[in-house]
Amino acid sequence: MSSQDTEKVLAELQKDEERAKVEAKTTVQNLKVELTETEAKLEKLLDAYLGEVISAEDYKARKESLITRKVELGEQIRDFEQKGLSWLEPAREFVLSLNKAANLIETENKEVMTTFLKTIGSNHVLENRQFVFAPKIQYKLVA
Structure with missing residues (x-):
């Protein structure tokens, strides 16, 4: 990929x-x-x-359904906050x-x-006296 194309793709990734x-x-x-609302519903339910x-x-x-929903919401929030945009850095490295x-x-x-080929994880294999190159999955797109 040319330097100009790389810059364009990286700019798009930034956007x-x-x-x-x-x-x-x-x-x-x-x-x-929604988590706050669920907690309020739990309190109202307890009062009732x-x-x-x-x-x-x-x-x-x-109570069981509300607690299940509360746990699901907590996990979703945690996932968004911890994992965030985990796909972006591998995409940049690939480009x-x-x-x-x-x-x-x-x-x-x-x-x-x-x-470089060792770094990107290519697999070189001799098969029937033929040199076979098996790139990682993402590199198959450009191989």
């Missing part, structure tokens, strides 16, 4: 990152609002049970490695090429 951050922030805010407005069976059933591969082809430096 995607900014958009994804905004979307993730909005999603986390919405999840936190303590005030003997609902039976013990109804209380247990509703930069494509640019490096193009530059290496032009230099024809076999030692550096060998090191």
